[in-house]
Amino acid sequence: MAPRLTFHGAAGCVTGFCARLQSEGATILVDCGLFQGPKSLKALNYQDFPFNPAGIDAVLLTHAHIDHSGLLPKLMKAGFDGPIYATAATRDLCAVMLADAGGIQESEVQTLNRRNQRRGRALVEPIYTAKDASRVMRQFRKVKLGETVDVAPGLSAVYWEAGHILGSASIVVDLAGAEGRQRLLFSGDLGSGGSEFLPDPDGPEGVNHLIVESTYGDRERSVSDSAGRRRLLAEAVRAAHAAGGPLLIPAFAVERSQELLVDLLTLMDAGEVPEGDIFLDSPLAIEACEVFRERGWNAAVGDNPFAVLRPSAWLHFVDAPRDSDKLEQLKGWHILLAGSGMCDAGRVRKHLKRLLWRQETTVLLCGFQAAGTLGRLLADGADRVTIQGDEIKVRAHVRRLEVYSAHADGPALADWVQARTPIEGGVFVVHGEPEGAQGLRKRLADAGLNAASIIVPDLDDAFELTPSGAIALSGRAARLPPHAATRLDWHNDRVAFQIALNAALERAGDDKARKALLARLDAIVSAGDPGGETQGF
DSSP, X not given: OOOEEEEEESSSSSSOOEEEEEOSSOEEEEOOOOOOSSHHHHGGGGSOOSSOGGGOOEEEOOOOOHHHHTTHHHHHHTTOOSOEEEEHHHHHHHHHHHHHHHHHHXXXXXXXXXXXXXXXXXXOOOSOOHHHHHHHGGGEEEEOTTOEEEEETTEEEEEEEOOSSTTOEEEEEEEOOTTOOEEEEEOOSOOOOOOSSSOOOOOOSOBSEEEEEOTBTTOOOSOOSHHHHHHHHHHHHHHHHHHTSOEEEXXXXXXXXXXXXXXXXXXXXXXXXXXXOEEEEOHHHHHHHHHHHHHOOBTTTTBOGGGGOSOOSSEEEOOSHHHHHHGGGOOSSOEEEESOTTSSSXXXXXXXXXXXXXXXXXXXXXSOOOTTSHHHHHHTTOSEEEETTEEEEOOSEEEEOGGGOSSOBHHHHXXXXXXTOOBOSOEEEESSOHHHHHHHHHHHHHTTOOGXXXXXXXXXXXXXXXTTEEEEEOOSXXXXXXXXXXXXXXXXXXXXXXXXXXXXHHHSSSHHHHHHHHHHHHHHHHHTOTTOTTTTO
């Protein structure tokens, strides 16, 4: 058979990357990530895989971020027993990240099941547990950058520096086929370069097919060097201090938290921002700091910039839940970093719940916010949000600082692709919302790549690969309609409606007007429910 490539995640969105490559000798996955965003997208995490996990020979893992690694324990539970190839740093980070993800799922399912019992609904099971995450780590196999790994008969791989997070890699897959050997390059997530934290992304020249991320494919950053990055952070910190309250940073636990902490401590030591206590309220980020202290050496600058990440006079690690709860007693100026970065899970939600309504608070968003997440709603200027069922008025100052994104911007992505030419076959633009993917597609076409060879796949799209091209295949229907992964779904609409209804009831002149409004809505709902199950709403 000719090789086939199918995109089971991060096609039409930025999360859940998973590419299945079938050849004569083997079937492998590149990444197996967790979906994040609207509930209709996250629901895919609970469904069966659209392939047989027992038929997968190996997984090639680009890096540890949960949207690339987060379904590996589920894959194991469903029958996959092959090796998972990853760099040593990726393996060490996955050991803490997957266990944390399993623990969060167990905790959230317990909470949900208590609600379901009260409502008379069926109980649910976590996607996997912390114990499952520990078990899957036995399948990891260490890979060094630049070394050839014989993955299966007729299929080998070489890992290249991606510069995205500690241990991240782009992966070249070399495979035999009926029409000869083909080389595929999976970019993984690419860093922006120019940082003391990580080496610049790299890769080989000349491949048959290129699979490239496009998270920021439609954007250009004005600042990329360390001095400019710290200058913008200092401005945000000083503005937060002037507002009179705390600075809350919803932080991505791996890489972003560590980089922010290094810069905050550097700025305080230099007297460029007001001194104050910095609380890292994320057990995962705290564990990751140890990995960064051990493996964060950057040969490009001859230093480990993360060596300073240990508790000090200003930096405090908050691990135990009871200590996290005590943070609500804090008054005045302080800085609080808590996961998750998109505000869709973790301890940051309780801090947002108690701080968002206070006008002296500043919330600083420092990374990409996927559609449907609480972080995206705040970034888009939501006036009211709901957190854990409670409606919150947003009075806090909400700021964005994209310079800390671990993703390359549009020009950097285009430059990286150009450096990989000649590309004889297809260029698959993935891991981007429609604007990002189409933005990068246009950049590449404008730069001289054959527009007909630049493909933006949707979820579950499959292609037959030849050395000089890619043929789209028809077959199994996608699990979601095109672009559904980046649209607000009915769950988001319901919350927005509830907020609007509450506001309308508050504006109504008296109880008679409120009852009249509810009667009209009740008539609409009842008209659409001939069985009468919801009458009397």
